[in-house]
Amino acid sequence: MAGRGGVPLDVHAAVGAAGHGAGGAAAGQVLAGRADWLQAAEPYLAGGGASRTVARRADGGVDVEWHTTAARHEAGSPNVIGVYSIASACKALTEAGFDSLVARERHLIDTVRAGLAEVPEVRVLSLFGDDAPRVGVISFVVDGWNSSHFAAALSAEYGIGVRDGLFCAHPLVRTLLGSDPQDPGECGAPEPAAPGERSLNAIRVSFGAGTPDEHVERFVGAVKELVRDGAQWKYRTEDGRCVPDRG
Numbered sequence: 001m002a003g004r005g006g007v008p009l010d011v012h013a014a015v016g017a018a019g020h021g022a023g024g025a026a027a028g029q030v031l032a033g034r035a036d037w038l039q040a041a042e043p044y045l046a047g048g049g050a051s052r053t054v055a056r057r058a059d060g061g062v063d064v065e066w067h068t069t070a071a072r073h074e075a076g077s078p079n080v081i082g083v084y085s086i087a088s089a090c091k092a093l094t095e096a097g098f099d100s101l102v103a104r105e106r107h108l109i110d111t112v113r114a115g116l117a118e119v120p121e122v123r124v125l126s127l128f129g130d131d132a133p134r135v136g137v138i139s140f141v142v143d144g145w146n147s148s149h150f151a152a153a154l155s156a157e158y159g160i161g162v163r164d165g166l167f168c169a170h171p172l173v174r175t176l177l178g179s180d181p182q183d184p185g186e187c188g189a190p191e192p193a194a195p196g197e198r199s200l201n202a203i204r205v206s207f208g209a210g211t212p213d214e215h216v217e218r219f220v221g222a223v224k225e226l227v228r229d230g231a232q233w234k235y236r237t238e239d240g241r242c243v244p245d246r247g
Contacts, residue, residue, distance in 0.1 A: 015033065
């Protein structure tokens with residue numbers, strides 16, 4: 001399930017975005033901001049395309065004059081496929097209509113949150129509270145389970161892909177989990193956590209306006225069944241990941 005952002009932004013300086021968040025290719029990214037700030041900033045990469053002129057000095061050094069247009073931050077071969085995929089995704093989202101996309105995503109968020117709320121063992125992680133605007137991304141933990149084990153069981157036994165870990169926000173997620181921000185993250189444990197033990201990582205499910213109701217209903221049903229009946233397969237740690245034990 002891939003998330004699609006459904007919250008409008010009021011940008012005062014600059015914003016960066018990954019193309020896959022809008023349905024484009026994973027390798028495409030966007031940096032948008034005030035033109036005068038970007039023109040004055042140091043080039044993101046030094047190389048051909050970003051430089052206007054390059055001249056050798058008498059002492060052997062090099063003087064470089066950088067472009068003052070968007071090319072200033074686009075050295076090297078352009079990511080044509082990534083740019084095209086982002087443009088295509090933005091075109092499709094625009095044609096669908098922002099308001100309808102937001103309404104659809106909010107419906108899915110409400111469905112998932114309501115379903116998870118019916119499972120006492122599930123705790124949804126939130127920094128800003130339940131009433132804060134959010135996109136189709138929900139992180140949670142399950143009492144009595146290591147999150148990597150739970151995610152592996154969702155994948156292997158139900159065909160549902162979620163993320164497990166600390167999601168490029170290690171200190172923040174550890175704080176939300178109630179552990180010390182300096183504690184090491186825990187990934188790939190093959191057994192459920194001991195009773196009363198906190199998992200040191202979390203599970204993240206994401207979805208967007210294009211996700212069918214059936215998919216989120218299957219996800220919620222799988223969570224309930226796993227918590228109630230436990231995993232039906234055995235799991236082990238391999239290369240730091242929790243995987244089915246096929247031996």
